[in-house]
Amino acid sequence: MQGGSVDLRRRNIVKAALGGLAGLTAAEVLQARADAVGLEKHSGRKSVILLWMAGGPSQIDTWDPKPNRPRENRGPFASIPTAVPGVAVCEHLPRQASMLDKFTIIRSVDCGRSDHSPSAVMQTGNRMARPRINSRGALYPAIGSVVAKFKGPNQPTMPAYVSFNRDPDHVPGGGFIGMQYDPMNGHRAAGLPAYHGFGRLIGHRAEVDRAMHFTRPEGVSGQRMRNRRQLSASLDRLRRDIDQSGTMDALGHFQQQAVEMVLGGRARSAFDISGEPDAVRERYGEHLWCQQALLARRLVEAGVSFVTIDLSMGVNAGDWDSHGHEHVFGGIEARPDERFGTRGLQPLLPVFDHLTTTLVADLEDRGMLDDVLILAFGDFGRAPIIGTQGGFTGGRNHWPRVMSMCIAGGGLNHGQVIGSSDPHGGEINDRAVTPGDLAATIYRHMGVPLDTTWLDTNGRPNYIVEENGEPIHELF
Numbered sequence: 001m002q003g004g005s006v007d008l009r010r011r012n013i014v015k016a017a018l019g020g021l022a023g024l025t026a027a028e029v030l031q032a033r034a035d036a037v038g039l040e041k042h043s044g045r046k047s048v049i050l051l052w053m054a055g056g057p058s059q060i061d062t063w064d065p066k067p068n069r070p071r072e073n074r075g076p077f078a079s080i081p082t083a084v085p086g087v088a089v090c091e092h093l094p095r096q097a098s099m100l101d102k103f104t105i106i107r108s109v110d111c112g113r114s115d116h117s118p119s120a121v122m123q124t125g126n127r128m129a130r131p132r133i134n135s136r137g138a139l140y141p142a143i144g145s146v147v148a149k150f151k152g153p154n155q156p157t158m159p160a161y162v163s164f165n166r167d168p169d170h171v172p173g174g175g176f177i178g179m180q181y182d183p184m185n186g187h188r189a190a191g192l193p194a195y196h197g198f199g200r201l202i203g204h205r206a207e208v209d210r211a212m213h214f215t216r217p218e219g220v221s222g223q224r225m226r227n228r229r230q231l232s233a234s235l236d237r238l239r240r241d242i243d244q245s246g247t248m249d250a251l252g253h254f255q256q257q258a259v260e261m262v263l264g265g266r267a268r269s270a271f272d273i274s275g276e277p278d279a280v281r282e283r284y285g286e287h288l289w290c291q292q293a294l295l296a297r298r299l300v301e302a303g304v305s306f307v308t309i310d311l312s313m314g315v316n317a318g319d320w321d322s323h324g325h326e327h328v329f330g331g332i333e334a335r336p337d338e339r340f341g342t343r344g345l346q347p348l349l350p351v352f353d354h355l356t357t358t359l360v361a362d363l364e365d366r367g368m369l370d371d372v373l374i375l376a377f378g379d380f381g382r383a384p385i386i387g388t389q390g391g392f393t394g395g396r397n398h399w400p401r402v403m404s405m406c407i408a409g410g411g412l413n414h415g416q417v418i419g420s421s422d423p424h425g426g427e428i429n430d431r432a433v434t435p436g437d438l439a440a441t442i443y444r445h446m447g448v449p450l451d452t453t454w455l456d457t458n459g460r461p462n463y464i465v466e467e468n469g470e471p472i473h474e475l476f
Helices: 003-018 026-036 094-098 143-150 206-214 222-242 247-264 266-271 278-284 288-302 348-365 435-446
Strands: 047-053 079-081 088-090 103-109 161-164 193-195 201-204 306-310 372-378 403-409 416-418 428-430 453-455 461-463
Touching: 047 143, 047 288, 047 348, 047 435, 079 094, 088 094, 094 348, 103 428, 143 161, 143 306, 143 435, 161 288, 266 288, 278 288, 278 348, 288 306, 288 348, 348 372, 348 403, 372 435
Parallel strands: 047 306, 047 372, 103 416, 161 306
Antiparallel strands: 079 088, 103 403, 193 201, 372 403, 453 461
């Protein structure tokens, strides 16, 4: 499906709705919206959960251990065997090791040109998305935004794209294709607690935020809200005709989505984690990332197509930016810190291990695992030699030449390792996987045609998959 045909259908529907169909019911409006994004042409319940490891996870200290190398290369952690014969992972991922037959590890991801804060290349699948260097880099749409535009939600009264993040630079949005395809901030909508540092609770805004997103204004009935929306749409029509930025389209989208969520109740229920049985909540645990994973499962179950969880408590680069002990996020080993709590890569891994395996097991128990594709990766890998930047000790520098990641679910072929790095873990040895390959893999899973295009501000068509990007064939 091409972007132009989708936009044409959308514009025709809007014109018809504003041209005198005052009797159009809410159900008919929602059905028209579903038709406009072509929901009937795609797999109904397919969805994605992206576990974004902001800052860049160390390949050597997670999924690509080098146990026979000198300590300054191999790092401080031991490796352990897994459920896949001949494959080892870090000792701090024991649950994933025992379930590795349900995961795929990729040890040869090429993150060339990827930056962080803003983190765009790997989440857009496009190497031009470099805001630090390219003045238009922030405008390349996130993969989740492309899914939102060309597939839409699996249930019309739900948002298509939701993210859980504090730092806006960690998760890109619609850019060229419009701010209406930005992710909805799930953290605020769910009223989750605020943290400072890894695990330091500093406040809770549940009542304020949930009221802001899901509560009907006092004294305003459902029909009155619909009437207000119709009047607003009519008044906006004149301004929309002269708007060149797309802002009016975005505002119209946000207003309609807000009304749908307040009146429908489906989104309110999905974002309310208290609706889960105690046993399930205990299974996931109290850590913020685990609560977000449970919410992600609830959201895809309710009809959200794409959920990104920013696995970072702080702002700026992200918790996985393990440069060394003098750096705010620490190094590879755990180090206590009075201000931020325990720092370093080591305390992150048990939480990540619990989160990923619990999510996979829960989805499988519910018969959803084949429909939900789970990916975990970050900005890039880390340097093969410890202590390489500005005198920092105990950490690893940025290393875009090679990164490891893991994938689960989606009905794909798992229990395998794709690609490899060289003996010291600093270069790709074989089977390079590019950002475009990751994007193509996600789009194939979601049923979005790989030759789909979007238009930039100059009216030029751009393919959603960059040149030479293709689905990772070993998975299919």
